[in-house]
Amino acid sequence: MDLIKNALINDVMNTHCSDPFGCLGLQESSSKIGFSLIVWQPEATSIRVLAIETDTVLAQMHQADNKGLFYAEWPKEKVRFHYRLEITYKDNSTHTIVDPYQFPNTTFIDPDHHQASLYKSQGAIRASAEINDQLTIQGTRFAVYAPAARSISVVGDFNSWDGRTHPMSSNGDGIWRLFIPDINHGARYKFEIRSKTGEILPHRSDPYAQRIEQFPSFSSVTCFDNKHQWQDDAWVNRPIEDLYERPMCVYELHLGSWRRKEDNQPLTYLEIKDQLVPYIQEMGYTHVELLPITEYPFDGSWGYQPVGLYAVTSRFGTPEDFKVLVDALHQANIGVIMDWVPAHFPADSHGLANFDGSKQYEYPDPKKGWHPEWNSLIYDFGKEHVVNYLISNAVYWLEEFHIDGLRVDAVASMLYLDYSREDGEWIPNKDGGNHNYEAIDFLRRLNETVYLNHPHCFTVAEESTAFPGVSKPTYMNGLGFGFKWNMGWMNDSLDYIKKDPIYRQHHQGELSFSMVYAFDEQFVLPISHDEVVHGKGSMITKMPGDSWQKFANLRAFSAYMYFHPGKKLNFMGNEFAQGREWSHERSLDWHLLETDFHKSQQALSKDLNHLYQNEVSLHFDHSHQGFEWISYDDSANSILAFARKAKDQDAHSIAVINFTPTPHSNYRIGVPKAGCYQIIMNTDDSRYTGSGYVQDQEYNTHAVSSHGREHSIELQIPPLAGVLLKWLGDS
Structure with missing residues (x-):
């Protein structure tokens, strides 16, 4: 038949097709023939067409060749209909499927969304095709942005990872789409992308995937569970308060190494909930800050090299399990902050790097798009789809997981084009300077989106330079963050406390200097994970003197931190003077609490937290009047x-x-x-x-x-x- 000879069919058979709906499924044919049904199943030996609701056989399909192309024809009097395909394969197995190429409307109609909620229309979305009043076909609608691709297929367990079977369709807007019936929660999938040059790229994980498996598969997983019933209404609907005039003492936490089981396996989200919530309540912390829980391939990055910004890491359980943890913390009146990493992403082959054969997410020039310090790529903040991808992700965590705050990692690396670069290794901006105007615009837009739409939520910048107005509103020409980590206070105070007391008289200014700029920003005083790794030792090992003096120094430092203006943040283990340097591969040394010094430091940390919460004179810490x-x-x-x-x-x-x-x-x-x-x-x-x-x-x-x-x-x-x-x- 003539239709089978057309160019689109040839493209389908060679996995080059960008318009499979133009040749597959029911197609209007010549005047003598009303419809032709074209099916491409390269591993099939025979196919029967069945009625959609019954086992009535409508046709035995004919093989157009021996490569897997089948067709059947109906006269023009035949009314367009829906159908199933009973397929017998070369291994003699038989499976019945609902052909996706009979549902163009479901494939191409995008759910309503705004730029800040792209996650509701891209990735793998639960969808349905209405056949009649009595029958609706459930399935998954896949959508991925890849404007430079020549063709894309959905591959997964449901098609033996065969890129020939489910080609996606593009209407020219850069988004490839396909609705596949009967794919439900828990299906493993990826995208097989052919570049403009004809190269089939390594299978890519879905940029919007809400679950991604660990090594070696890194498969995306459809996630339609949504079984958790939130119980945190009292927290979510609490009166809006001025956070600057409220105490905030944050417990920074790495989920995989806070506590471990006897076999050194990490606790799950559900297991850690049972132990963490009462501990945080007793200790008097107001917030928990989680090191990145977005999916990441390498354990040693602690989550700071994410590939899967929309996926809760599967190391500790499911997204629904993580919601249970957040919910329990909220019911205990504990806020949840998560570290969020828009500053860079790794070049792993299943991720965003060279995603569709072109630099869709990263800056093309390595002088702008490659981060020499972390050997990772940098998002191209000048591209609208990249900015929308990131802002939608921030909104996703606030809306879907009730996250209260985003601590944005490595802001300084985003602000400066010459960050960690020598002369000649960076590209100046249009004015010849080193500020990345595109990143600055992105950060302002991010903060405006968060604060305008989620008044209970806040953002925190890890920013280590003197860039002006980091925590000033955008209408005052600031970046719009709610808070900024006070890295100057941290560095000066730690340098001071490490010194033997006999020499401290010569360094008094290291402590007093922080008050020169203490109210220039809305500061958080951080003693974070970065201060207890990479050979820096734990907080107690930084202290000079014998054992008693070490703990006395740490107690004095703790008091100085809590009495000083600024919100407080301490990494886990600091509260009881963890002895060894932190390692993500083992639990904190909780057995140290059997000794008086460590048990007493924990008691002091608890009392300082409660003192800070109850003593109103310590709350007014964002103004020189306090x-x-x-x-x-x-x-x-x-x-x-x-x-x-x-x-x-x-x-x-x-x-x-x-x-x-x-x-x-x-x-x-x-x-x-x-x-x-x-x-x-x-x-x-x-x-x-x-x-x-x-x-x-x-x-x-x-x-x-x-x-x-x-x-x-x-x-x-x-x-x-x-x-x-x-x-x-x-x-």
Whole structure:
């Protein structure tokens, strides 16, 4: 027949076809023949056409050749109909399928979506074709953006990974689509892409896949479970609060190494829920921050080399299991932050690199598109489809998994074209500078999308430079982040605390300098996973001195962090002074809690968290009105003293930190108001294995001027310790 000889059929048989609906399925034919049914099944030996609702045989198909092309014909009086195919294969097996090429409408009608919710229309979407009032065919609609491809097929277990069987169709908008009936939840699949040059590329995982298997298959998996019934209405619908005036103490967590089973296997999402939620509640953290839980192929990247931004990593369970974990945390009034990585992506062959034979996701020029520090690719933020892909992904986590905050990784690497590059290795912007205008525009658009549509949610930038306005609104020409990690505070304070106390008098400025810029941004004070890996040692091993002094130094540092303006973030294990450097391959050393020093550090961490939540003078940490220096220049004694003030300016507390092992029995400091001051935190208390240095619990002011103030108190200051005194009012 003439139709079988057309060019499209030839393209189908050679896996070059971009319009399989133009030649497969029911086709209108010549005046004598009303319809021709064309089927391409290269492994078939015979095919019968059955009625869609019954086993009635409508036709025995004829073989047009010995390559797998079959046809049947009906007179023009025949009304267009739906059908099934009973196929007998070369191995003598027989299977009945519903031919996808009879459903062009289901294939080409995109679900309603906006740019910020592309995940609802791309990837593998549950879909159905309505046959009549009584019958609807369920299946999966696949859609993938690959404008430079010559042809694309869906391959999977359902077609023996044969790229000849299910060619997709493109209408010229760059998106390839195909509805395949009877593919339901849990089907493994990938895309087989032929480039413009005719090369068949390595099978690609679906960029929008919500599940991706681990090595070696890296197969995408259809995910239509959606069985979880959220129980966090009270959390989701809580009144909108000003986060800047609320305490935020974050527990940074790597799911695979927080706790492990006896055989060193990681806990599942459901197993970790049962242990993590009560622990976080007891310890007094307000939020959990998860290292990236988007899918990644290499364990050693900890999730920071993701291939599968829409997929919850399958290492610990299913997406529904992860929802159960988030839900349980919310029911315990604990917010969930996830690390999100739009700064780079690896070049693994199943991922986005050279996706359709062209640079669809990465910058084409390696001077812009290759990250030398991480040996990974960089998203092309100048392409609209890339920006939409990333912003849709951010929205996906907020909407589908009720994530409360996105901590955006490596923002500095996005902002600067010369990041980790030498002269001649980067391309200046149009003005000759080193700012990546496209990335800046992307970040602003991201933050506007989050804050306009999800007022309970927030974003945090890991940004290590002096780029202005990172956490300022976009209408003030800022990037629009809610918070920024204070890397300057972290580096200076850690450099200081590592020094032997005898030398600290020469470095007092390393501690006081942070207050010069403390309110330029909305800061989080981070002691993150990056500070306890790669030979840096754990927090306790950074401390100088013998065992007692090490823990006393750590206690004083902990107090300094909690008394200092800024939200708090500590990596898991820091709360009980993890001994060994962190490794993603083993559990934290929970057995250390059998020893007094470690158990006492955990008790201090717990008390500091609860103190921080309950003491209003520590909450107003985004304005200079919430802070007042009392003494920052007593370098001879390595003592800092400052006041923290509540928003009403009457409620306040006094912080005094002694960074030497020398106690002081009569140390006078000026205070903001006359009255009585009571110690509400003392890290030298014997219950924290401190020295128990004898001191009064309350101090009445004297009309003795000190530090430029009319009233003062005379303290007993313990060694290597932080003390917080609360003003009780007029004495």
